[in-house]
Amino acid sequence: MQLVWFRNDLRLADNPALHAACASGEAVKALVCLTPAQWAEHHESPARQALWQRRLEWLEARLQAADIELIRLNLQRFADCPAAITRLVQEQGASALHFNYEYPLNERHRDRAVCEALDAEGVTALGYHGDLIVAPGQVLTGQGTPFKVFTPFSKAWLKRLLQDDHAPLPSPIKAEAASCAETLQPSESASEAGEQVGFSGTVSCVGARAARDAAYPVSDEALHACLQAFVREQEPDYQRLRDFPSRHATSGLSPALTIGALSARQCLAVLKAAHEDDRWQQSTWLNELVWREFYRHLLVAFPELSRLTPFRPETEARITWQDNERLFEAWKQGETGFPIVDAAMKQLLATGWMHNRLRMIVASFLTKLLRVDWRKGEAFFMSQLIDGDFASNLGGWQWSASTGADAAPYFRIFNPQLQSERFDPNGEFLAEWLPELRQLEPKARHKPGAGQRYGRPAPIIDYKQARQAALDDYNGEA
DNA sequence: AGTGTATTCGC
DNA sequence: CGAATACAC
Numbered sequence: 001m002q003l004v005w006f007r008n009d010l011r012l013a014d015n016p017a018l019h020a021a022c023a024s025g026e027a028v029k030a031l032v033c034l035t036p037a038q039w040a041e042h043h044e045s046p047a048r049q050a051l052w053q054r055r056l057e058w059l060e061a062r063l064q065a066a067d068i069e070l071i072r073l074n075l076q077r078f079a080d081c082p083a084a085i086t087r088l089v090q091e092q093g094a095s096a097l098h099f100n101y102e103y104p105l106n107e108r109h110r111d112r113a114v115c116e117a118l119d120a121e122g123v124t125a126l127g128y129h130g131d132l133i134v135a136p137g138q139v140l141t142g143q144g145t146p147f148k149v150f151t152p153f154s155k156a157w158l159k160r161l162l163q164d165d166h167a168p169l170p171s172p173i174k175a176e177a178a179s180c181a182e183t184l185q186p187s188e189s190a191s192e193a194g195e196q197v198g199f200s201g202t203v204s205c206v207g208a209r210a211a212r213d214a215a216y217p218v219s220d221e222a223l224h225a226c227l228q229a230f231v232r233e234q235e236p237d238y239q240r241l242r243d244f245p246s247r248h249a250t251s252g253l254s255p256a257l258t259i260g261a262l263s264a265r266q267c268l269a270v271l272k273a274a275h276e277d278d279r280w281q282q283s284t285w286l287n288e289l290v291w292r293e294f295y296r297h298l299l300v301a302f303p304e305l306s307r308l309t310p311f312r313p314e315t316e317a318r319i320t321w322q323d324n325e326r327l328f329e330a331w332k333q334g335e336t337g338f339p340i341v342d343a344a345m346k347q348l349l350a351t352g353w354m355h356n357r358l359r360m361i362v363a364s365f366l367t368k369l370l371r372v373d374w375r376k377g378e379a380f381f382m383s384q385l386i387d388g389d390f391a392s393n394l395g396g397w398q399w400s401a402s403t404g405a406d407a408a409p410y411f412r413i414f415n416p417q418l419q420s421e422r423f424d425p426n427g428e429f430l431a432e433w434l435p436e437l438r439q440l441e442p443k444a445r446h447k448p449g450a451g452q453r454y455g456r457p458a459p460i461i462d463y464k465q466a467r468q469a470a471l472d473d474y475n476g477e478a
Numbered sequence: 479a480g481t482g483t484a485t486t487c488g489c
Numbered sequence: 490c491g492a493a494t495a496c497a498c
Contacts, residue, residue, distance in 0.1 A: 411498040
């Protein structure tokens with residue numbers, strides 16, 4: 001008997017670990033380790049945990065139909081895994097354990113300890129790079145070193161991609177009868193989406209509204225319909241429309257990617273299939289998937305990143321973080337008095353999801369204007385996001401704080417009002433999340449007047465002063 | 479994946 | 490005098 005250990009790879013197709021176990025010809029059982037104390041330490045959000053559980057139930061039903069039992073080990077922390085899995089392997093008489101790698105350091109330590117424990121029992125434990133399109137270590141500079149800058153990485157990544165066939169692995173489990181297929185809600189589902197790359201996984205089907213209703217679909221039928229619909233109908237306009245939060249022009253597949261209900265490789269396959277020529281290679285949406293790959297490759301090449309150390313410590317040494325709990329609290333609650341920041345935070349609090357353009361705006365606001373340590377923002381995002389993904393979130397926050405690989409220069413400070421006017425020109429997004437502002441003319445919503453506040457708080461900082469203070473601090477003039 | 483300010487251009 | 494451009498931060 002062989003075991004497949006499912007983690008954030010809750011899928012049947014394009015799953016190398018499941019594929020290998022089934023290919024052995026032996027009986028197969030599936031395993032999950034429930035480690036709520038560890039998830040809490042990782043600030044994993046309730047929304048993400050609920051999505052993972054729902055998808056697990058879907059997966060369990062499919063596995064059962066193929067006579068694959070799902071075994072749940074109720075543990076607390078990753079450190080409990082080696083002993084519990086060893087005991088299980090002995091009880092079940094398993095000959096091998098298969099799993100797909102996860103790249104944060106705690107996960108890698110967990111997996112190494114499990115491998116060593118099983119090795120001592122004479123049981124084979126095998127890992128696979130099922131989470132990535134191109135495996136870590138496969139994209140290197142001419143000197144054989146890892147890339148630290150995105151643009152050359154992406155060129156080398158594409159070149160490496162084209163050297164191999166990256167067709168997704170088929171599901172080793174026969175398709176089920178359509179009876180348990182989720183039905184897609186008409187019209188809304190495919191268009192409400194968003195994807196995240198800077199800060200999170202990348203893709204979901206239903207955006208904001210659905211998250212609030214716990215209505216992100218978890219069946220393959222629904223997820224693949226969403227992916228197909230996005231690539232066919234929205235991806236062509238993705239570059240033009242993605243930065244406007246009110247347009248719902250992103251894929252919204254990030255929660256599914258983050259828990260591995262969909263793989264990046266499956267996304268790529270659908271994108272390629274939609275093109276008869278090579279133009280898919282220029283897709284801006286593909287570029288977002290490459291960001292996801294980049295941040296995972298970095299995490300493998302520079303394991304210390306997992307300890308929340310700045311990628312470039314010399315940059316962070318020049319920053320004095322302010323430990324102002326009042327300002328941090330205002331940011332968390334969406335009560336800063338800056339409409340675009342507050343609307344974005346309200347969207348996050350209400351739905352567990354935030355448009356990526358807005359993630360950049362609120363992260364710049366927190367790190368540059370409030371000068372709150374980026375690690376506080378990183379942890380808060382993880383605690384709220386339904387698509388919380390350690391590598392992407394970490395990469396996004398370090399990019400925003402200008403401490404990361406290929407980060408924004410420190411002086412790149414977003415002006416919240418200009419960003420609002422540029423990316424929500426008609427004030428529609430503001431009106432959706434700050435209903436008090438609906439009484440204002442669209443153009444006036446970006447900056448409520450000095451006297452009348454229309455039910456919104458006064459700005460907690462003076463933008464010009466805060467911007468100058470950040471620059472002065474960084475330049476050593478403080 | 480930016481902003482602020484000075485300078486120049488064009489009417 | 491607004492738009493385009495240049496450049497510093």
